[in-house]
Amino acid sequence: MDFDLVIVGGGLAGAALAVALRRSRLRIAVVEASPPMQSESWDQRVYAYSPASARFLDDLGAWRHIDPTRLQPVSEMRVFGDDGGVIRFSAYESGLPELAWIGESSRVHLELWEGLKRQHNVTLFCPARPRALEIRPTGVELRVEDGRTISAQLVVGADGRDSWVRAQAAIDSHVSPYGERAVVANFACSQPHRGVAHQWFRDDGILAWLPLPGDRMSMVWSAPDEVADALMGLDEAAFVARVEKAGCGVLGTLGLLTPRAAFSLRLMRVDTVVKERVALIGDAAHAIHPLSGHGINLGFQDAKVLAEVLCGLENWQDAGELAVLRRYARARAEEPFMLQYLTHGLNRLFGARNPLAAALRNAGMNLTGRLPVLNNALIRYAVNGRF
Ligand SMILES: Cc1cc2nc3c(=O)[nH]c(=O)nc-3n(C[C@H](O)[C@H](O)[C@H](O)COP(=O)(O)OP(=O)(O)OC[C@H]3O[C@@H](n4cnc5c(N)ncnc54)[C@H](O)[C@@H]3O)c2cc1C
Structure with a gap:
């Protein structure tokens, strides 16, 4: 089966990318192991969504359909x-x-998934898992466990922190x-x-x-x-x-x-988020400590930026070319890196048990709290994902 793009992993990041490409000419396959489940009880996975993520999800038509009594x-x-x-x-x-x-992961996921099911340029392979991936100079071939074969110009790994796509593409990850x-x-x-x-x-x-x-x-x-x-x-x-x-x-x-x-x-960094015919988004590209509550917010920004790059392609351009994918990599080079180090540094600073470190971190907090400039800068970062 021929597609332009195959996304492995239809979690929050992968599903958001596919929906963000709804108006593009690209034919998209999404391979997901298990669909999101609706439950009346409260989901254990509850996330803090930044206003930037809420705006993105609203642009995708998902946010306004989430039951407001669950947000x-x-x-x-x-x-x-x-x-x-x-x-x-x-x-x-x-x-x-x-x-x-603050809202449940499953509620947001379900709304994105509903959008995907109606999307004319998306074919869902779910429940399905890939068995083998061949990356050639001209395209990729993904074999699914049930025997079907998907050909595409580009494979996107949106399959979480233990990404199978990342391993198949031999992209090194550094895990602490x-x-x-x-x-x-x-x-x-x-x-x-x-x-x-x-x-x-x-x-x-x-x-x-x-x-x-x-x-x-x-x-x-x-x-x-x-x-x-x-x-x-x-x-x-x-x-x-x-x-x-x-x-x-x-x-x-x-x-x-x-x-x-x-x-x-764990902290997980990768050497690169793109390779010829391969791109990584979401936790497949970076894993971060939850203390900042930014993991999926980073994943949504990855999806948004990659979709913008792909939507900007001319008809004759190939979505899997490295020169195209590098635009995405360049645009996403700074934010995940900065947040990973900020949260890692905070975690280490507060993990240090000596009295000098304790005095310094608490004095630093009080100072930050009293300095409107610093305080406002931190709020801008939390709200917009940038200073
Ligand atoms: C305790 C905790 C609290 C958190 N709180 C926040 C928060 O407040 N705010 C925030 O922004 N982030 C938070 N995060 C981070 C957030 O959970 C992740 O960043 C987010 O889930 C990543 O989404 P993803 O779509 O990239 O990956 P995942 O959620 O891991 O989704 C990957 C998808 O790929 C599928 N998949 C995987 N492998 C395969 C395969 N081989 N074949 C087919 N499908 C496959 C999976 O079924 C899944 O649907 C928190 C994390 C933790 C652990």
């Missing part, structure tokens, strides 16, 4: 150091309607495990959160409480492996009590809404 705007963010340092970011004081949106896992769970709270997100840099990890619609919140506790093991091993009452205490009871008493889950964390 929570963030009006304020309070970040606490481990020794009295505090930074406060306020949407109101920055003249913004909101700092970010953090020795940490993110323990996630959703809670009902006895006190209203008023749209405030909280983050604590603690001795035993980085704890984030993200507000969810109604009196609910989503917790991400990025903790050293031994602490994560202990959290996962506690019985429900002890777990809830530990989370409540770690967050200083700011939302009153908590009740567990979803089972806990734990995700191992």
Whole structure:
């Protein structure tokens, strides 16, 4: 079967890329192992979507279809150091309607997927997995496990941090495990959160409480492996009590809404995000610590930029040519790199146990909180993905 472009991985990044190409002349194949599932209960995977991501998803026609009762705007963010340092970011004081949106991964994914199913230039191969990839100077040939063969000018790896496409294309990745896992769970709270997100840099990890619609919140506790093991091993009452205490009871008493889950964390960089006939987007191109809440926001920007490059092609141009793909690579060289190092640096700074490091990081936070220029620069970064 002949296509211009085959996307392996129809997760948030891959699906967003395919939808962003809806008005292009390109014939697109999407190969995805499992479709998104609709569930009435609250999804454990809850993300902070930047306003830039919300705008992109709105342009794709997905955002406006997400049930508004499942999206929570963030009006304020309070970040606490481990020794009295505090930074406060306020949407109101920055003249913004909101700092970010908190919502379930599956809701966004489903809306993108619905768009894909209706899209005239997309053929979905799902559930399906690729078996072999041949990259030739003139095109790629992807063999699917069920025996079908897909020919295309370009293969896009949107297949997550353990990307199969990346391995087939022999693109080297550099992985540094953090020795940490993110323990996630959703809670009902006895006190209203008023749209405030909280983050604590603690001795035993980085704890984030993200507000969810109604009196609910989503917790991400990025903790050293031994602490994560202990959290996962506690019985429900002890777990809830530990989370409540770690967050200083700011939302009153908590009740567990979803089972806990734990995700191992690592930093992953690649030597290049493009090769002749191959491009990587999303977590296949970069994995980042969740403390900044920017992983999928980076993935959406990858999808947006790659779609812009491909939509700008003349009819006679080949989508898989390296000269074309380099435009995408150049445009995406800076942002993921900067965010990876910023979050890695913060993680290391707050992981250091000596008293001098503790004094420095907390003094730095207080200074940042008092300097409007720095504070505004950080907000601009959080909101727009650039300073
Ligand atoms: C605890 C935690 C909290 C996070 N919080 C945030 C947040 O607040 N904000 C934020 O922006 N990011 C956050 N992230 C990051 C976010 O989860 C990832 O950046 C995002 O899921 C990456 O999307 P993706 O589409 O690139 O990859 P994935 O979500 O990994 O999707 C890859 C897709 O490819 C498919 N696939 C994989 N291999 C194959 C194959 N061989 N054949 C066919 N299909 C395949 C999979 O089924 C999947 O659908 C968080 C991450 C963690 C762990």
